[in-house]
Amino acid sequence: MTSCEVINPATEEVLRTVEFVDVEGVDDAVARAASAQRTWARLAPADRAAALRSFAAVVDAHIDELAALEVANSGHPIGNAEWEAGHVRDVLQYYAAAPERLSGKQIPVAGGLDVTFNEPLGVVGVITPWNFPMTIAAWGFAPALAAGNAVVLKPAEWTPLTSVRLGELAVEAGLPEGLLSVLPGRGSVVGERFVTHPAVRKVVFTGSTATGTRVMAGAAAQVKRVTLELGGKSANIVFDDCDLEKAAATAPYGVFDNAGQDCCARSRILVQRNVYDRFMELLEPAVKGVVVGDPASRDTEMGPLVSKAHWEKVSSFVPDDAPVAFRGEAPAGRGYWFAPTVLTAQRADRAFTEEIFGPVVTVLPFDDEADAIAIANDTAYGLSGSIWTDNLSRALRVSRAVEAGNLSVNSHSSVRYTTPFGGFKQSGLGRELGPDAPLSFTETKNVFIAVAESIGENS
Ligand code: NAD
Numbered sequence: 001m002t003s004c005e006v007i008n009p010a011t012e013e014v015l016r017t018v019e020f021v022d023v024e025g026v027d028d029a030v031a032r033a034a035s036a037q038r039t040w041a042r043l044a045p046a047d048r049a050a051a052l053r054s055f056a057a058v059v060d061a062h063i064d065e066l067a068a069l070e071v072a073n074s075g076h077p078i079g080n081a082e083w084e085a086g087h088v089r090d091v092l093q094y095y096a097a098a099p100e101r102l103s104g105k106q107i108p109v110a111g112g113l114d115v116t117f118n119e120p121l122g123v124v125g126v127i128t129p130w131n132f133p134m135t136i137a138a139w140g141f142a143p144a145l146a147a148g149n150a151v152v153l154k155p156a157e158w159t160p161l162t163s164v165r166l167g168e169l170a171v172e173a174g175l176p177e178g179l180l181s182v183l184p185g186r187g188s189v190v191g192e193r194f195v196t197h198p199a200v201r202k203v204v205f206t207g208s209t210a211t212g213t214r215v216m217a218g219a220a221a222q223v224k225r226v227t228l229e230l231g232g233k234s235a236n237i238v239f240d241d242c243d244l245e246k247a248a249a250t251a252p253y254g255v256f257d258n259a260g261q262d263c264c265a266r267s268r269i270l271v272q273r274n275v276y277d278r279f280m281e282l283l284e285p286a287v288k289g290v291v292v293g294d295p296a297s298r299d300t301e302m303g304p305l306v307s308k309a310h311w312e313k314v315s316s317f318v319p320d321d322a323p324v325a326f327r328g329e330a331p332a333g334r335g336y337w338f339a340p341t342v343l344t345a346q347r348a349d350r351a352f353t354e355e356i357f358g359p360v361v362t363v364l365p366f367d368d369e370a371d372a373i374a375i376a377n378d379t380a381y382g383l384s385g386s387i388w389t390d391n392l393s394r395a396l397r398v399s400r401a402v403e404a405g406n407l408s409v410n411s412h413s414s415v416r417y418t419t420p421f422g423g424f425k426q427s428g429l430g431r432e433l434g435p436d437a438p439l440s441f442t443e444t445k446n447v448f449i450a451v452a453e454s455i456g457e458n459s
Pocket of ligand 1: 127128129130131132136154155156157185186187188190191192195206207208209211212214215228229230231232262263355357383423427428
């Protein structure tokens with residue numbers, strides 16, 4: 001058993017020391033989960049639904065506590081952290097309806113009755129990144145539990161506190177002991193054990209494309225199911241016929257939300273050449289107006305980066321000779337602060353091609369619709385993106401042509417728990433959220449029941 005110090009990124013103070021689980025600890029938790037799952041799956045659907053609703057109610061009663069923990073552990077602004085805790089409640093509430101709606105099908109066949117059942121997989125391993133610890137955990141555990149599975153959850157090393165608390169709240173809400181186990185630990189220990197343990201039947205992984213590739217390769221050895229939510233380098237495409245003031249005013253929030261530590265960050269702004277100069281004039285005050293500071297303050301729009309190591313990685317994209325167009329403000333002194341930064345990088349530059357995962361955006365002009373689509377798709381990623389135009393036909397044409405899983409027209413929204421979320425290409429595999437998510441935690445079983453021929457006309 002090892003331990004890890006959890007640091008407040010706004011102050012660099014040690015918040016707590018968290019014990020890390022080892023391989024034996026994972027194996028114990030998986031055994032308990034397998035036993036709890038058998039009991040859970042046998043419960044009446046209405047009872048599983050009620051248990052999930054009571055979990056949602058307990059989360060609702062702890063929104064302030066969960067939000068305060070996320071402010072301290074992740075540096076999320078308080079308003080965002082409250083939204084995230086409320087989102088966990090809503091996701092649980094939404095999937096609480098699923099146990100009574102996983103109805104399977106009755107398929108017409110000759111000679112009998114054919115029905116399908118949506119059988120739970122068993123134990124599901126959920127591995128989360130550090131950028132949105134609570135919400136991403138809930139996207140995995142809520143539909144998995146609703147479909148009759150048990151869950152072992154490994155939070156990221158830097159940000160385990162809200163996940164650990166959610167595990168405690170599940171027990172407080174009356175979920176069977178061991179049904180949802182939160183196991184803080186190293187990716188190379190706990191995460192890898194989820195991949196190699198034969199009783200873990202599916203791994204839901206959210207994180208970098210490099211680690212996701214490794215998880216998928218490891219899972220192949222057991223033909224283990226995977227859902228992968230990976231990196232992004234999304235485009236925000238601004239056409240000359242859009243509301244340019246609104247596009248410029250909102251662009252910073254499409255990329256700097258959560259200090260740019262967002263897989264959906266629109267980190268490549270593509271602007272039609274004939275409005276490029278005007279767009280940059282409008283963008284500058286918008287970027288300088290982003291309020292960066294104490295995450296506990298209600299006025300704050302952007303907090304610090306999550307850790308010193310991540311601060312160094314983001315800084316490497318802005319060397320002294322970087323093509324900086326302009327920057328916003330950030331506090332000096334202790335804390336991993338990084339000012340919102342706008343670069344006029346070229347197409348081949350590292351800042352334009354790699355996921356930075358910080359408050360750094362690149363802006364590039366384009367000539368016409370075909371050019372915009374070609375630049376937007378010139379990446380291995382395909383998670384998200386925005387299209388700004390007042391021409392409906394163009395909006396639809398470009399939406400269909402951009403290779404990404406989540407697009408928004410004249411807005412930067414990506415995530416609603418009622419709609420599917422996930423990536424094209426190397427941004428992932430499978431979809432989370434939306435009405436079908438519980439099905440991705442089931443196997444379809446087909447059962448044919450032969451019906452005997454009638455033995456007499458009136459019998
Ligand atoms: P990461 O890949 O370093 O780590 C993610 C998780 O995987 C952590 O819990 C880590 O401990 C674990 N892990 C590390 N090595 C492992 C291994 N060998 N086997 C199993 N698990 C292992 O990613 P990160 O730095 O925490 O997160 C940032 C990345 O996540 C970015 O690329 C971002 O785009 C991506 N992300 C994607 C989405 C999405 O929904 N598509 C959402 C959030 C973040």
